Amino acid sequence: MGRPRKNGENDGLPKGWRWKKSAYRYRVPKAQRHLWDGKTEFRLGTTLSEAHQVFAGRLARQEGSIQTFNDLIDRFLIDVTAGRKPETKQPELDRLERLRYEIGHNRVDHFKAQHAYQLRDTIHQSVDRRKGTGETTANRHMETVSYMLTKACEWGVIELHPMKLANFKKLPTYRKLRIPTYKEVMKALECATPLLRCYVTLKLLTGLRQTSMLYLQRHNLTDDGLQVLIRKTEDTTRMTLLYTWTPELKKVIKDIKNLPQRRSMYLFRKYNGECLIDPHNAMNAPGWKKMWQRWQYKLPKEKRFTERSLRNLVGAESGTIAEAKKRLGHASESTTRKFYPVKATKIEPLIIEKE
Numbered sequence: 001m002g003r004p005r006k007n008g009e010n011d012g013l014p015k016g017w018r019w020k021k022s023a024y025r026y027r028v029p030k031a032q033r034h035l036w037d038g039k040t041e042f043r044l045g046t047t048l049s050e051a052h053q054v055f056a057g058r059l060a061r062q063e064g065s066i067q068t069f070n071d072l073i074d075r076f077l078i079d080v081t082a083g084r085k086p087e088t089k090q091p092e093l094d095r096l097e098r099l100r101y102e103i104g105h106n107r108v109d110h111f112k113a114q115h116a117y118q119l120r121d122t123i124h125q126s127v128d129r130r131k132g133t134g135e136t137t138a139n140r141h142m143e144t145v146s147y148m149l150t151k152a153c154e155w156g157v158i159e160l161h162p163m164k165l166a167n168f169k170k171l172p173t174y175r176k177l178r179i180p181t182y183k184e185v186m187k188a189l190e191c192a193t194p195l196l197r198c199y200v201t202l203k204l205l206t207g208l209r210q211t212s213m214l215y216l217q218r219h220n221l222t223d224d225g226l227q228v229l230i231r232k233t234e235d236t237t238r239m240t241l242l243y244t245w246t247p248e249l250k251k252v253i254k255d256i257k258n259l260p261q262r263r264s265m266y267l268f269r270k271y272n273g274e275c276l277i278d279p280h281n282a283m284n285a286p287g288w289k290k291m292w293q294r295w296q297y298k299l300p301k302e303k304r305f306t307e308r309s310l311r312n313l314v315g316a317e318s319g320t321i322a323e324a325k326k327r328l329g330h331a332s333e334s335t336t337r338k339f340y341p342v343k344a345t346k347i348e349p350l351i352i353e354k355e
Helices: 030-035 048-060 069-079 086-103 113-126 135-154 182-191 194-206 210-214 247-257 286-296 307-317 321-328 333-339
Strands: 017-020 023-027 041-045 225-229 240-244
Touching: 023 048, 041 048, 048 069, 069 086, 069 135, 086 113, 086 135, 113 135, 182 194, 182 307, 194 210, 194 240, 194 247, 194 286, 194 307, 225 247, 307 321, 321 333
Parallel strands: none
Antiparallel strands: 017 023, 023 041, 225 240
C-alpha cells in the first residue's frame, strides 16, 4: 500500500513521477497532455505496481509506442489477459513471463517465421521431461505468440502476420489418455462413494466438463430438463444445452438430492453445503481431487482412469462426429474430430461376384 514519503524519496522513480497526496503521479509534458486526458498531472495509483501498470497501458496506446515484444506484452496484458477468467489467466501469465525472457527485447516488426520455429524448438527442448514430452507446452506458447501478433496487426504495429503467412506448423502431439470402457467404469463404481456414483452417472449421461458439473445448481433443473450454460463459452457464444428428462436422468437427479450433505443450491457440494470449487480459482478443487484419488487408489493400477477420460468416453459412445459435437457442446466439429474419438464406422465388406 502507499505511504507518506519524505523529501528525497522521489529519487529512483521514473522521470516525471512523484509521490503526492498518497498516490504516485505523473507530471505530463505539455506536448503530450492530449494523450493523458488533458491533465497536467495524472494520478497513476496508490501502489507502485498499479502505477507501473497504468503508466504502461497509457504508453502502449500511443501510436508507435510498441516496438519490442516487451512493449507488445505490456499492452496484451492490459487489453487481453486482464479480461480472462481466473482459470485461463494464470497459465497465460506464466507463458507471457517465459516469452519475455526468450524474445522480450526483439523487435516485433523483425519477427519472422524462422524465429517462430526457433522459439518453438527452444521451449520444447527446455521442458522437464519428467513432466511430459513438451509438445503441448511448446504449442501453447506459440499459440500465445500467434495471438499477440494478431493483436499487433490490429493495433497497427505490423501489417502482415508472419506465422500465418508461412503457414506455421505446431509440433505434433499424441494423446496418451486412457479411455476406459463403459463396463470398466460400472465395475469401478462398486467401490465408490454415493457422491461419486451420482457424479459419474450424470457425467456419462451428459458429457459435461468437470467445472460445469461442479457448478450445477438447483436452478439448472427445469420442467423441460437439465439446462446448462456452458461456462467455457459464456463470454462468447453463450451456448446453452438442455438435456431432456429421461428415466435415467430423473433417477440420478433424485439420488443427488438424497445425498447426505447439508442442503445447498449446488447439486454436488461439500458436507457444509459449499461449492467444491475454490471461489478464487475455478481450476482448483482440492477436496474434489482428493476424493477422486482415494477412489482410484482402490482400483488396480491398470484399471485406473481420470475424470477427463469420462468425457472422452461419452464422445466415443456418441456414434458420429455430429452427435458427439452436439452432446459435448463444441462450437466446431473440428474440435470434436481432433480431441474426441468416436466409434469406428461399420462397413460391410464388398462382395465380389465371381464370373
